[in-house]
Amino acid sequence: MHISGPIAALTAALLTCSMTTGGGGTPTPPPSAPKLDWQPCAQDSPYDCATVELPLDYGDPSGRTIELAVVRRKATGPGGRRIGALFFNPGGPGGPGTVQMPQMYDTFPREVRERFDIVSWDPRGIGSSTAVNCFARPADAKAWVADKPAGFPVGEQQRKAWIAAYEDLSRRCRQRDPELLRHVSTADTAHDLDRLRQAVGEPRLSYLGISYGTYLGATYANLYPGRVRAMVLDSNVDPRAWTDDASDSPRLTTFLRMGSDRSAAAVLDRFLALCGSTTTAHCAFSAGEPQATRDKFDRLMRRLRERPVGTWNYGRTAGDVVSSLYVVHPGWADLAGRLQELWLGRAPQPAEPPPAPPVRDPAPYLGDEQAAAVLCSDSPNPRDPGVYHALEEASALRTGDAGRFWTWAAEPCASWPAVAADGYRGPWNKRTAHPVLVVGTAYDPATTYWGAQAMATALADARLLTLDGYGHTALLNPSGCVNAHVSRYLVDGTLPPAGTRCRQDTPPFSESRPNGGVATGGGGTAGG
Numbered sequence: 001m002h003i004s005g006p007i008a009a010l011t012a013a014l015l016t017c018s019m020t021t022g023g024g025g026t027p028t029p030p031p032s033a034p035k036l037d038w039q040p041c042a043q044d045s046p047y048d049c050a051t052v053e054l055p056l057d058y059g060d061p062s063g064r065t066i067e068l069a070v071v072r073r074k075a076t077g078p079g080g081r082r083i084g085a086l087f088f089n090p091g092g093p094g095g096p097g098t099v100q101m102p103q104m105y106d107t108f109p110r111e112v113r114e115r116f117d118i119v120s121w122d123p124r125g126i127g128s129s130t131a132v133n134c135f136a137r138p139a140d141a142k143a144w145v146a147d148k149p150a151g152f153p154v155g156e157q158q159r160k161a162w163i164a165a166y167e168d169l170s171r172r173c174r175q176r177d178p179e180l181l182r183h184v185s186t187a188d189t190a191h192d193l194d195r196l197r198q199a200v201g202e203p204r205l206s207y208l209g210i211s212y213g214t215y216l217g218a219t220y221a222n223l224y225p226g227r228v229r230a231m232v233l234d235s236n237v238d239p240r241a242w243t244d245d246a247s248d249s250p251r252l253t254t255f256l257r258m259g260s261d262r263s264a265a266a267v268l269d270r271f272l273a274l275c276g277s278t279t280t281a282h283c284a285f286s287a288g289e290p291q292a293t294r295d296k297f298d299r300l301m302r303r304l305r306e307r308p309v310g311t312w313n314y315g316r317t318a319g320d321v322v323s324s325l326y327v328v329h330p331g332w333a334d335l336a337g338r339l340q341e342l343w344l345g346r347a348p349q350p351a352e353p354p355p356a357p358p359v360r361d362p363a364p365y366l367g368d369e370q371a372a373a374v375l376c377s378d379s380p381n382p383r384d385p386g387v388y389h390a391l392e393e394a395s396a397l398r399t400g401d402a403g404r405f406w407t408w409a410a411e412p413c414a415s416w417p418a419v420a421a422d423g424y425r426g427p428w429n430k431r432t433a434h435p436v437l438v439v440g441t442a443y444d445p446a447t448t449y450w451g452a453q454a455m456a457t458a459l460a461d462a463r464l465l466t467l468d469g470y471g472h473t474a475l476l477n478p479s480g481c482v483n484a485h486v487s488r489y490l491v492d493g494t495l496p497p498a499g500t501r502c503r504q505d506t507p508p509f510s511e512s513r514p515n516g517g518v519a520t521g522g523g524g525t526a527g528g
Contacts, residue, residue: 033198041359048072056183058191069128070121071098077114085200086116091211094371096127102359107475109483112490125184125373127364132373134172141367151319152408163385166412173369174417185377185420190220204229210473211235215242225430230490234439235447235473238454242379243425250380253410261395263448264402267325270443272297274508275336282509285336300343310347318401325445326472332508376413377420385414428458436462437489443470463495469504479504
């Protein structure tokens, strides 16, 4: 999950994993709320920053402490209309909220920005918080990245190099701070979130989580069910697939259990079909009709296996393709342009994220090990690196290039050195104080639509809102229809009618609709 803008971190963050432990019971909270000393993040910045000190181990609250970096954008509406604080997690795991919330801020529905302080944070182990960093010097981290195959390994030599690189990373992490590695699970972060809720003075939590942030939300909802005011879960992880129903001997990887390979393959097929249905003025890679464009893509990928274009080999290109499907605009048109450059034998320029708003300086370190530390604490994966090639080939028979990408995305956890001291494996059906709104996109290349259906079924009281569109998260692939329902729910708790479906404002390779889709109930599709 490596594309432009805020998705770059989401992409890197979804690449890792391994075994969980039982437990995860709610600890007795300390008697007083932690203090947040808000200060402007930078001169003339609309964002406020703070640092809060919390226990490393909630089972030993008087022991070692960690720091969390927190960011806030105050409600922009007129006085008296502010409702409270809305906590936001950008996914990953490993998404740094102090970076990504400001990047994504303008995509939040206008009424939500007007009526809520938007608050986010770098979860423990990540970014500007007490972070997992397994390298003594920045140069060592850069050298490690340079030596690892890009995208995923192709051929026996690259497979050996990939496995060796992540075994080396695991050794480094084991030596640097093994105690921290045991206390960066999703359950730990859920406990942190409840302390942050107390710190801003909210009696109950209002929350928006995307991608992995939906799993964090579900964990919080089941550890603290009585403290949920409103919770929006957008692009959902099936919690039972994530934990493999508490299995200690998984046969599949996290992402294969989730169906990320199948979903990504379906989205790629739609990308090629829609590209082939339009002209090169709208999609540079178009071959004039859908099947011809699919054939052109297959020929390009076979060619790149034999003759890379500069550093653009098959593995790097396939990884770029899957990641670039996350955000339809401008991601899909930009991807088509890069594919056409490769078709012509020219090395394209990789997608560059836009400059982040000036929030924290310097920018935090965000290495692969941070995502690994979280995901490997929660989600079981095969511990034998030797099985991943067979899993890759089996997945590729069903889902092609996407299967190869998503299989190797989990391999770093084969050698990960730590498991969570206090993980959470369910149950997922604790009745919350208020119902949860689950948002699922029909064609999502990372978290499947059936994952959203599974989340809505697993939770005790949830309503599913469907986006008939493309991309990873409705937040980053906007629909005025979805935004209206999300705003109404967050403001006054009104759920959309059962079966409501929405459309995206701007379909791929087309002009924008002026008003977006308008929702209907009972399973009807939104009007244009």
